[in-house]
Amino acid sequence: xxxxxxxxxxxGERGETxxxxxxxxxxxxxxxxxSVPGASKSFLGSVTAYATGLKRDLLGVDGALLxxxxxxxxxxxxxxxxxxxxxxxxxxGIATTGVAGPDPQDGQPVGTVFVAVAGPHGARKVAxxxxxxxxSEIRRESVRSVLELLAxxxxxxxxxxxxxxxxxx
Numbered sequence: 001x002x003x004x005x006x007x008x009x010x011x012g013e014r015g016e017t018x019x020x021x022x023x024x025x026x027x028x029x030x031x032x033x034x035s036v037p038g039a040s041k042s043f044l045g046s047v048t049a050y051a052t053g054l055k056r057d058l059l060g061v062d063g064a065l066l067x068x069x070x071x072x073x074x075x076x077x078x079x080x081x082x083x084x085x086x087x088x089x090x091x092x093g094i095a096t097t098g099v100a101g102p103d104p105q106d107g108q109p110v111g112t113v114f115v116a117v118a119g120p121h122g123a124r125k126v127a128x129x130x131x132x133x134x135x136s137e138i139r140r141e142s143v144r145s146v147l148e149l150l151a152x153x154x155x156x157x158x159x160x161x162x163x164x165x166x167x168x169x
Contacts, residue, residue, distance in 0.1 A: 003147035004032045004039075010154040011042035011092070016120075018150070019088035020046035021059050021080040021095040023071060024113065028143045029096060044088045049080070055097075059083030070106025071097055074126045077114035085118045092154075093118040094146050098129070100138045111138055115146035117153050125153055 011018055020029045020043075030046035033039050047058055052071045055061040060083040061076055069076070077097045085093025098113030099105045113129040127149050131138045 002032070002036070003144055003151060004036050007147050007151050007154065008033065008036050008039055008042050010151065012038075014091075014154070016091035017042055017044050018092045018094065019044045019084045019090035021055075021084035021093065022046060022048045023050055023055070023080070023095075023097040024100045025096045025139050025142050025146075026050060028139055029094065029146060032143050032147065044090050047084055047087075055080060059087070070108075072099055072106045072108040072112055072114065073097075074114050074116075074128060077116035078118065078124055078126050081116040081118035082124070091120055092150065094150050096142050096146050098138075098142060100135045100142075102135065113138065113142045113145070115142060115149050117146075117150050119153060123153060125149060 022029050027048045033043045049055045049058055052066055055071055056063045056066055059080050061079040065075055077095050080095035080097060081093040095116045099108050099110050101110035104110060111131040113131055114126060116126045118124050127145065129145055131141050
């Protein structure tokens with residue numbers, strides 16, 4: 001069972017919905033979710049906010065935060081997840097932001113990624129990833145990681161607020 005299968009099964013069992021905000025993954029999280037038959041029972045939609053201004057304008061990320069730290073920041077990921085959850089009226093929101101390469105961004109090296117989950121009753125989790133590999137590998141691992149983070153929250157096995165993981169090749 002893929003991460004998307006598992007997440008959608010958990011959401012379906014709970015009668016809950018999901019919305020996605022993506023930056024570096026450029027729609028790959030949504031594509032992974034919609035590859036699962038019956039995804040529409042729980043998956044509402046996604047926003048690919050690749051440009052920093054869209055994170056502010058569409059997802060409600062604080063403009064001062066973006067100006068001071070750039071888009072590759074744990075609080076940006078958290079606000080993206082909360083923003084897409086709110087705007088799509090979903091039970092859960094997840095988000096990805098980071099640097100897939102080939103060049104550093106916002107003072108962050110390639111492979112720096114933040115994935116976030118926002119859920120009911122103020123549930124919030126952010127994971128910092130330090131990924132290795134090429135652009136494609138970093139993006140794929142980001143998809144896997146955000147779905148794993150959500151699965152952990154849904155199953156009650158979530159990890160600490162900020163975690164650091166190494167992955168990829």
